[in-house]
Amino acid sequence: MIISPDRKDFSTIFNILGRLTLGLAAFMIIPLAVAFFKREASPFYDFLITFFATVSVGLLLLILFPLRKEASWMHAFFTVSGGWIVFSLLGAIPLYLSSHFLSFVDAWFESMSGFATTGLVLVQDLDHLSFSHNMWRHLTMFIGGQGIILASLSVLTKARGAAVGFYIGEARSEKILPNVVDTARFIWKVSFVYLILGTIMFSTILYFSGMNLDKSIFHAVWLFFASFDTGGFAPNAQNMAYYHSFPLEAAAIVFMILGAFNFNLHFWIWMKSKKEIYKNFEMKTFFLTTFSLTAILYFGIKGIGNVAMFKKGFFQLISAHTGCGFTNLAWGELDKFPPLSLLAIIFAMMIGGGVCSTTGGIKLMRVGIVFKAIFMEVKRWMMPFKSVYKDKIHHLQDMVLSDKRIKDAFLFFVLFLITYVGGGVVGMFFGYDPMLSLFESVSATANVGLTVGITAPTMPLLLKLVYILQMWLGRLEFLSIFVAIGFIMSLFKK
Amino acid sequence: MKIKIIVLILCCTSLGAHAADLKAILSFPDKFNEQAVEIEGELIGELLKSTDGFWANILSDGLGIGFFTENKTIFDKVSYWGAYQIQGDTVLASGTFYKDCLVHGETDIHLQRLEVIKPGNVEVVSVLPFKRKLAKIFGIICLTLLAIYLIKLLVIRFKHGKRT
Numbered sequence: 001m002i003i004s005p006d007r008k009d010f011s012t013i014f015n016i017l018g019r020l021t022l023g024l025a026a027f028m029i030i031p032l033a034v035a036f037f038k039r040e041a042s043p044f045y046d047f048l049i050t051f052f053a054t055v056s057v058g059l060l061l062l063i064l065f066p067l068r069k070e071a072s073w074m075h076a077f078f079t080v081s082g083g084w085i086v087f088s089l090l091g092a093i094p095l096y097l098s099s100h101f102l103s104f105v106d107a108w109f110e111s112m113s114g115f116a117t118t119g120l121v122l123v124q125d126l127d128h129l130s131f132s133h134n135m136w137r138h139l140t141m142f143i144g145g146q147g148i149i150l151a152s153l154s155v156l157t158k159a160r161g162a163a164v165g166f167y168i169g170e171a172r173s174e175k176i177l178p179n180v181v182d183t184a185r186f187i188w189k190v191s192f193v194y195l196i197l198g199t200i201m202f203s204t205i206l207y208f209s210g211m212n213l214d215k216s217i218f219h220a221v222w223l224f225f226a227s228f229d230t231g232g233f234a235p236n237a238q239n240m241a242y243y244h245s246f247p248l249e250a251a252a253i254v255f256m257i258l259g260a261f262n263f264n265l266h267f268w269i270w271m272k273s274k275k276e277i278y279k280n281f282e283m284k285t286f287f288l289t290t291f292s293l294t295a296i297l298y299f300g301i302k303g304i305g306n307v308a309m310f311k312k313g314f315f316q317l318i319s320a321h322t323g324c325g326f327t328n329l330a331w332g333e334l335d336k337f338p339p340l341s342l343l344a345i346i347f348a349m350m351i352g353g354g355v356c357s358t359t360g361g362i363k364l365m366r367v368g369i370v371f372k373a374i375f376m377e378v379k380r381w382m383m384p385f386k387s388v389y390k391d392k393i394h395h396l397q398d399m400v401l402s403d404k405r406i407k408d409a410f411l412f413f414v415l416f417l418i419t420y421v422g423g424g425v426v427g428m429f430f431g432y433d434p435m436l437s438l439f440e441s442v443s444a445t446a447n448v449g450l451t452v453g454i455t456a457p458t459m460p461l462l463l464k465l466v467y468i469l470q471m472w473l474g475r476l477e478f479l480s481i482f483v484a485i486g487f488i489m490s491l492f493k494k
Numbered sequence: 495m496k497i498k499i500i501v502l503i504l505c506c507t508s509l510g511a512h513a514a515d516l517k518a519i520l521s522f523p524d525k526f527n528e529q530a531v532e533i534e535g536e537l538i539g540e541l542l543k544s545t546d547g548f549w550a551n552i553l554s555d556g557l558g559i560g561f562f563t564e565n566k567t568i569f570d571k572v573s574y575w576g577a578y579q580i581q582g583d584t585v586l587a588s589g590t591f592y593k594d595c596l597v598h599g600e601t602d603i604h605l606q607r608l609e610v611i612k613p614g615n616v617e618v619v620s621v622l623p624f625k626r627k628l629a630k631i632f633g634i635i636c637l638t639l640l641a642i643y644l645i646k647l648l649v650i651r652f653k654h655g656k657r658t
Binding site for chain 1: 542560
């Protein structure tokens with residue numbers, strides 16, 4: 001029997017959404033403070049308007065929709081899928097008011113790109129954007145990467161009944177600790193420790209590169225948000241190429257990889273056994289895919305010198321694989337990569353990082369399981385007819401590769417593939433090159449942010465909306481959105 | 495004699511330079527690879543140090559590229575670097591374009607000459623009147639809603655208290 005929501009359910013959903021909106025408003029105090037202390041008058045008003053508007057929306061929802069029911073899974077899925085739309089729209093207001101965007105849709109695109117940790121940009125004249133707006137752009141990645149709802153869940157108490165629903169709704173299929181709220185808090189703790197480490201590391205490099213201390217700290221925080229939360233925004237139009245710093249790029253690679261690790265793996269390495277890193281199925285898949293895709297990429301771009309091979313090849317591949325989207329390439333350089341190298345990057349983007357990490361894409365675990373299942377099937381055919389054969393994988397502990405696990409992996413594998421290709425077809429419909437259309441579609445869906453030049457303020461409006469949809473679907477991994485749509489459909493069947 | 499030769503080389507370099515916009519250069523990197531180029535654009539950010547020299551980034555037609563030089567004094571005449579509320583100096587930079595620089599591993603231009611053609615300036619972005627008005631309106635709405643919400647909470651607590 002399918003549960004169909006009633007009026008009380010919607011009242012509960014909007015009530016929770018109101019509380020979460022107030023949580024988002026709390027985050028807006030940070031850029032507001034930056035604007036105040038940096039004496040950026042116009043941006044200060046941009047954030048003041050947005051702060052008041054966000055608080056008003058939150059309060060209005062709380063006043064109009066009382067909490068009529070105990071929050072459950074159904075409410076969680078609705079809240080998660082609707083919440084991301086509401087938050088990205090509210091988050092777009094200060095960006096639009098900055099006058100650095102051609103339209104509100106462009107600002108919404110940027111905001112969704114930030115919250116979904118994608119990194120595709122439509123901002124104009126980025127090099128003259130204020131500190132506070134840059135702080136907000138990068139903060140959206142941190143909030144989105146950690147999980148907007150998860151962020152609020154760490155501080156909210158009323159919605160704990162639906163905690164697991166919120167957690168899974170934001171595309172996290174594994175718990176680290178028995179309690180989801182404790183898991184959320186652990187994820188925040190890990191992130192804050194790395195935030196401190198990352199800020200120290202990046203700011204030291206930038207300070208010794210000639211940047212003043214104040215600016216180097218700001219840039220360091222933003223680069224940390226962008227690398228660890230695998231977002232890929234940067235405060236300059238040239239992205240990482242602005243800094244011309246090998247140590248900075250090396251540090252970014254470290255944080256991109258750390259961000260792509262399963263948070264469970266962080267927990268295991270911190271608290272239990274460091275050896276897990278060598279035995280873990282996701283890590284083995286990561287090393288295997290990185291090695292093979294690097295080989296393919298290098299084969300395509302060979303002959304440009306070792307330093308360029310590392311900077312242009314390996315950096316891009318890691319950026320794609322971890323779903324970060326940082327680039328140190330010049331404008332128009334990526335689309336001139338040989339098709340083989342471009343294909344290697346597309347595959348890296350498609351795969352993504354670990355489950356329960358800040359990355360998008362199909363995820364290492366699922367890709368690994370799909371390939372292992374294919375090998376298992378081949379082996380099975382090679383065995384006597386009545387023999388039973390089950391394979392194991394090691395992910396924190398030895399696990400039998402059950403049919404359910406394989407089915408789940410294939411389900412997500414297919415859903416992602418359909419979305420990748422679907423977006424590519426839409427791009428082709430607008431006259432873009434098939435390979436480049438596929439690249440951009442994969443980049444949007446897998447929340448990567450590398451671009452071959454299609455994403456630009458001048459691109460068709462419909463394509464912008466399609467990419468927004470893809471970023472949203474990809475970040476939430478379909479489930480909560482599909483379930484929410486299913487509940488809405490059930491209303492019409494009543 | 496030595497100075498005369500350097501001047502002659504510089505003259506020849508600037509005479510042979512392709513005065514192309516950055517978009518054209520980056521669109522056809524093979525054509526311009528290892529060629530002398532001249533780019534007009536705004537200096538942005540700051541002068542960055544590296545182990546072997548200095549880097550400056552120039553923004554031209556919305557696109558940026560790094561210029562490398564070992565000679566810091568080339569920037570002595572620069573007064574403004576572009577940032578928020580700062581329009582950087584507009585410069586004419588000439589140097590050699592490298593599609594895949596073997597030394598730095600990136601697409602860059604090794605700077606030979608830099609000429610400030612228009613000094614930059616500080617541009618204070620004033621707050622538009624509609625923003626002040628909007629902030630006031632939303633502020634009032636926000637406070638009103640907060641008051642309603644708090645009253646509602648008090649009423650609920652009062653009712654709850656009466657019941658218990």
